[in-house]
Amino acid sequence: MAERIVIVDDERLTRETLVESLRDQGYDASAFASAYEALELLEEHSVEVVLTDLRMPSMDGAEFHRRIKDSWPETEVIFMTAYGTVASAVEAMRDGAADYLTKPLNTEELLIRLKRIIERQQERQEINRLRIEAAGRSSFGDLVHRSAAMRQVVDRALAIADSDIAVLVQGATGTGKEVLARAIHANSPRATGPFVAVNAAGLNPNLVESELFGHEVGAFTGASRQRKGRLEIADGGTLFVDEVDDLGPEIQVRLLRFLQERTFERVGSSRTLKSDVRVLCATKRSLQGLVEKGSFREDLFYRINSAVIELPPLAERREDILLLAEHFRREGSGANGRNGESRFSPEVVQALLSHDWPGNVRELQHVIEHTLAFTRGDEIKLEHLPQNLLSAAPVSHIELHLPDSGPVSLTDLVHDCEHLAIEWALARAGGNQVQAADLLSIPRTTLRSRLDALRTDASAQSDTPDSD
Missing domain, CATH: 1.10.8.60 (Helicase, Ruva Protein; domain 3)
Structure with a gap:
């Protein structure tokens, strides 16, 4: 849908010229001779930008601007002003006007500024839309998303949440593997049970067995009291084992046995215990590669990856x-x-x-x-x-080489900077002069005249004979 632009000016020729120029650029442009007429349209339709004269009979531009901002704060206002009232336009910008242009108007400059204002307006609208979406989203746990890649992840997770099969979540560090595991748990029949997470990489290798399976008093030095392991604590819920590839060979054997028989013993005890637990595992490495290297058990690998979910990097x-x-x-x-x-x-x-x-x-x-x-x-x-x-972040910059002594021509420095800036803009725009002019915030005609001047200078320099 085309952006709606409203023009308010008591000069008929100005109104007609601007409407024609804006419509040629695809805008939905309307023009009025007075602010009162424009306010009637604003009451009925949303308007992106109002382009108004500052000095008008009946209601001047400043009062018109105040009424717009009071009732339609999202509508931007650009003032058109004669040179004698520039100070008033600047004052209006302090009160929230988007920009001002001096008469007689340069149409190309107007179009450039209008485009920039609308782009900023659209950015703000997008941020507001995201704020609303984030506040009231229909989410899968805390997995905030709207990308197609994450929709596939969520669809797959929802499909397996109701079952009790083992799930292997793969993804780089920081992609949200535990967040996904919690979401699967929250959408499963086990949602009312505990969710217990353990990071194998963060555990003391000598205490991993005790952390997972628990221990009895005296099972090892320092075991002064009985302790339940994560498997036992997670009974009726979900156990999430992150960095499962960091489990040592002995722990891999014990975890495999639990997945097969649903039984285990605490460290230092021969009494067999049961726990009704769904096990979800995660890794940032290729378990298949570790299996091929012999550092991860193949039978455990097949047991924990009944379903695999790959989390994409951001x-x-x-x-x-x-x-x-x-x-x-x-x-x-x-x-x-x-x-x-x-x-x-x-x-x-x-x-x-x-x-x-x-x-x-x-x-x-x-x-x-x-x-x-x-x-x-x-x-x-x-x-x-x-x-x-x-x-x-990439930063574009211009280097000036100034002499250590002697006078410097400011005119030459400005000329050199202008030359470099034009080269930069043309390179960024792939040689497209319209886009380059937009990057420099100047009319296309101005860019062309600058290029002609640069070519003339270059030609004059090439015609100058070298001095011995």
Whole structure:
């Protein structure tokens, strides 16, 4: 649907010219001779941008702007003004106007600025939409998502949640393996039972057996009291074994036996115990490769991977980045006792979308927690991001080589900077002059004149004979 633009000016020629130019660009443009007429349309239809003269009879542009912001704060306002009233336009921008243009209008410049304003408006709308979606989403546990890759993961998890089969979750560190396991448990018949997680990589190798199966008094040095293991504690629920590939050979044998017979003994006891537990395992490594190397039992491998779910890295589910960021922002704001109204600036949005996220969802969560710790106002800005995120972002820059002594021509320096900036924009735009002009925020005609001047300079330099 085309963006709706409203033009308000008491000069008929200005109205007709602008309507024709905007409609040629695909906008839904309407024009009115007075602010009162435009307000009637605003009462009936949503409007993206109002382009209004500052000085008008009956109701001037400043009062018109105040009424728009009071009733339709999402509508942007651009002022058209004569040179003598620029100060008034600048004052209006302090009150929330999006931009101002001086008359006579340069149509190409207007189109460039209008496009930029609408893009910023759409970014804010997208962030608000994500905020609403994150607040009232239909989620699978805490798996915040909307990407096709994660929808496949959730569909598969839902399909196996009702059964009692063993599940192997594979994915890189930080992709949310435990979050997925908890969601499977929460959507299973065992949801009212305990969910017990154990990370094999985080356990003392000498105590893994005791952690999983429990021990009796005197079973080993320091065992001064009886202790139930995770398998026993998880009775009636789900046991999640993360980093299952870190289990030693002896523990692998004992876990295999439990999966086959559903019985076990505590360390230091010969009494056989039973536990009704569903076992979910996770790994960031290829268990098949470990089986081939002989470091993981093949029979255990087949026992724990009745169903396999592969979690994609965050870099492969970029549609979820902003949704996750908004989710973590809301969670963090609540934990810090804030009102939750802080928002991401467009620059932060671009930084989040541009980052590769080698640490996946966990890294994103830590980044948002970091930004909230440093944010004091209602907007999260680039300066609030961790330094590594900023330093990793590509930065375009221009180098100036100044002499150590002697005079410097400011005109020549400005000329050199302009030349480099135009080269940069053309390279970014793949040689497309329209896009390059947009990147530089100048009309296309201005870019063409600059290019002609540069070509003239280059030609003159090439015609100058070399001096000996």
